[in-house]
Amino acid sequence: MKIAILGGTGSIGEGFALRWAGKHDILVCSRELDKAVSSADEYKNLLTYKGMQCCSMTGCVNENAIEGADIVVLSVPYQGVVTLLKNLYPYFKNQIVISLVVPMKKNNFFEYMPPEQGSAALEIQDILPKSVKVVSSYHNISARKLAQLDLELNYDVVVCGDDDDAKHTVMELTHEIKSLRPLDGGGLASSYMIESLTPFLINLAMRNGLSDLGVKFV
Amino acid sequence: MKIAILGGTGSIGEGFALRWAGKHDILVCSRELDKAVSSADEYKNLLTYKGMQCCSMTGCVNENAIEGADIVVLSVPYQGVVTLLKNLYPYFKNQIVISLVVPMKKNNFFEYMPPEQGSAALEIQDILPKSVKVVSSYHNISARKLAQLDLELNYDVVVCGDDDDAKHTVMELTHEIKSLRPLDGGGLASSYMIESLTPFLINLAMRNGLSDLGVKFV
Numbered sequence: 428m429k430i431a432i433l434g435g436t437g438s439i440g441e442g443f444a445l446r447w448a449g450k451h452d453i454l455v456c457s458r459e460l461d462k463a464v465s466s467a468d469e470y471k472n473l474l475t476y477k478g479m480q481c482c483s484m485t486g487c488v489n490e491n492a493i494e495g496a497d498i499v500v501l502s503v504p505y506q507g508v509v510t511l512l513k514n515l516y517p518y519f520k521n522q523i524v525i526s527l528v529v530p531m532k533k534n535n536f537f538e539y540m541p542p543e544q545g546s547a548a549l550e551i552q553d554i555l556p557k558s559v560k561v562v563s564s565y566h567n568i569s570a571r572k573l574a575q576l577d578l579e580l581n582y583d584v585v586v587c588g589d590d591d592d593a594k595h596t597v598m599e600l601t602h603e604i605k606s607l608r609p610l611d612g613g614g615l616a617s618s619y620m621i622e623s624l625t626p627f628l629i630n631l632a633m634r635n636g637l638s639d640l641g642v643k644f645v
Numbered sequence: 646m647k648i649a650i651l652g653g654t655g656s657i658g659e660g661f662a663l664r665w666a667g668k669h670d671i672l673v674c675s676r677e678l679d680k681a682v683s684s685a686d687e688y689k690n691l692l693t694y695k696g697m698q699c700c701s702m703t704g705c706v707n708e709n710a711i712e713g714a715d716i717v718v719l720s721v722p723y724q725g726v727v728t729l730l731k732n733l734y735p736y737f738k739n740q741i742v743i744s745l746v747v748p749m750k751k752n753n754f755f756e757y758m759p760p761e762q763g764s765a766a767l768e769i770q771d772i773l774p775k776s777v778k779v780v781s782s783y784h785n786i787s788a789r790k791l792a793q794l795d796l797e798l799n800y801d802v803v804v805c806g807d808d809d810d811a812k813h814t815v816m817e818l819t820h821e822i823k824s825l826r827p828l829d830g831g832g833l834a835s836s837y838m839i840e841s842l843t844p845f846l847i848n849l850a851m852r853n854g855l856s857d858l859g860v861k862f863v
Contacts (some may be wrong), residue, residue, distance in 0.1 A: 478803040536698055536831055581863065583851065602686045626661055627838040631803065631862055634829045643861040645799065 428596075431456050431496035433489055433511075435464040436505035439527065439565075442573025443500055444470050444484065446604045452483040493518040498525060498596070502565075503532040505547055512554045520525075522560040523593045526551050526618075527565045528550040529625040536633075537626035541619055548587065548618035560586035562597045563618035566625050569639035578583055581604050582641035585612035585621045597633060610644065646814075647742075649674050649714035651707055651729075652721040652762045657745065658784075660791025661718055662688050662702065664822045670701040672710040681705055695794060708861060711736040716743060716806040716814070722785075723765055724750040730772045742770050744836075745783045747843040747853040752853075755844035759837055766805065766836035776824065778811035782819070782827075783838035784843050787857035797823050800859035803830035803839040 428451045434440045435455035436538065444453050455470065457463035463486030474481040475510070480506050493515055494497055502509065508528055528547040530540045544550040548563035555561065564586045572596045573576050584601045586609050588594040601609035612621055646669045652658045653673035661672030662671050666688065673688065675681035692699040711733060713716055717740050721729065726746055747766040748758045757771040762768040766781035773779065782804045790796050802819045804827050812829070819827035830839055846858045 442714070536835060610849055611849060613852055617754060617848065620841070623838070623841065628862065630831060630835065630838070631828055634831055637862070640862045643863050644846065644855070644858045645861050 428497040429495060430444065430500060431492035432500045432502060437502060438570035439573060440471065440502045440571055443502065445474065445574060446486055447577055448474055449482050450603055453485045454496060455484065456489045456492040458489060460488050467535045481517045489515055489630050490518050497576055498523045500525045501529050505574060509554060517556050519559050521522065523596060524555065524559055524561045524562045524595055526561055529566050529622045531626040536630045539623035545621040546622050548615050552615060553608060553624055558639060560590040560593035562586060562593050563621065564597055566621055567641055569641055570597050581606045583644050584609050587612040587615055587617045587618040589619060610628055646715040647672065647713060648716045648718060649710035650718045650720060652831050654680050655720060657787035657791060658720045659688065659790055661720065663692065663792060663794055666692055666702055667698040667700050667851060668821055672714060673702065673704045674707045676797050677708060678706050679735060690754035692779040707733055708736050714740055718743045720745050730769060733773045737777050741814060742769065742773065742777055742779045743780045743815055744779055745786050745839045749844040754848045757841035764837035764840050766833050778806065778808040779833060780811050780815045781839065782815055784839055785859055787859055789857055797825045801862050802827050804832055805830040805836040805839060807833045822844055831849060
């Protein structure tokens with residue numbers, strides 16, 4: 428599949444590019460072409476250095492990548508995502524969009540701040556064409572650990588979405604990353620349950636001297 | 646310590662009575678004395694059968710138990726807890742009250758339904774005398790597993806509360822149950838983060854053919 432990673436030059440974007448390389452065509456996306464190309468080259472070099480098979484890994488601007496992609500990964504901060512997607516609207520058709528987006532703010536501690544739709548995922552579905560299938564997932568995977576290719580990721584990944592085929596595709600993609608276990612989180616209306624875990628995990632980590640917390644349901 | 650377990654004849658109450666027996670004075674509480682005494686006898690017999698040291702385990706009505714207790718465990722459903730605590734108000738002084746209470750309802754799936762205070766724990770603190778120290782914890786421990794004394798409980802227990810000493814006491818009580826790891830969840834204002842996990846875990850279990858889910862932050 429052709430996977431466009433928006434925010435592909437960021438840390439969590441890097442992890443997905445590296446983990447899905449060799450299995451899919453990866454489009455490392457940015458607003459700036461130079462930055463995208465430079466990150467894609469860096470990831471290819473890293474994979475070569477690790478002796479891993481590298482595939483098609485291309486740096487490109489968001490617009491070009493989205494148009495031909497099967498999957499669009501939204502690994503971008505909440506701030507700015509509405510404007511970003513409104514600008515990119517003409518390039519969306521019937522892709523699967525994976526939202527990692529978590530709206531939160533810090534007062535005394537981090538708190539989940541959902542938009543009026545109830546979650547970032549529902550807001551994103553509102554913005555994009557109806558034919559786009561939004562799936563909400565990967566909110567609680569440590570970027571640092573995801574980018575460490577030697578590391579097994581013994582975590583659970585909750586996947587929410589209203590289109591069963593799209594959800595199934597994302598669960599299969601999850602299985603391709605060693606030791607991640609995808610769990611069906613229900614429809615997109617349930618996305619707030621998993622988005623809201625992110626600030627909770629950050630608070631727990633800070634208060635208990637832990638770091639890069641993920642979650643296992645046991 | 647003297648631990649009064651409200652809802653002590655229910656399944657989660659049974660687990661705490663059994664796990665803390667031998668270390669503390671356990672008061673198994675109910676509105677009906679006969680029921681309380683009968684459950685306490687049953688727990689004592691079970692501990693004897695298991696060859697475990699049994700201690701002071703007494704069945705009694707809520708009023709009598711609370712008055713002399715150091716700790717009051719609220720292992721009761723959300724429905725009815727406001728009326729229950731208003732009626733028991735005169736018996737509370739400066740106890741530590743551990744709230745396991747989760748307000749939720751089922752539509753298509755289970756959803757967290759916090760009261761206007763923001764969480765059950767904050768509502769309970771509102772009802773009780775200011776001198777009572779409310780600590781919010783143990784929302785996501787499986788009653789069935791807790792009552793199986795041979796089972797190691799390799800779960801995390803998030804503890805929220807505004808009184809540091811009370812929170813420390815509850816974290817120590819958590820350490821006494823084999824393999825549970827207490828984590829500091831911050832003040833009582835953060836309690837909604839852990840209360841809201843319960844409906845999420847129930848939904849995940851139902852959708853994925855799992856059962857008695859707890860949580861590990863890894």
